[in-house]
Amino acid sequence: MKVEVVRAWPRRFESLHLELPAGASVADALAAAGLAGDEETTGYAVFGVRASADTRLQDGDRLELLRPLQVDPKESRRRRARQAPRT
Structure with missing residues (x-):
């Protein structure tokens, strides 16, 4: 089966295409990719849905390696609200 492994950073990304045996897991894909x-990886997702190392992959899946958030989204929203011009 064919699987894509994706890592992303601000303004760039890395994509690896792997050929894995049927029934391979996230851990198997990471080992095959050398990752x-x-x-930096704090979690995994398959097409944006949270996954664990034991999650079984399907043919055509995109495995995304997740990084920690740099800013809490709630705090970011508060900062923007404070900077917005008041009318």
């Missing part, structure tokens, strides 16, 4: 020990 099993990636320290």
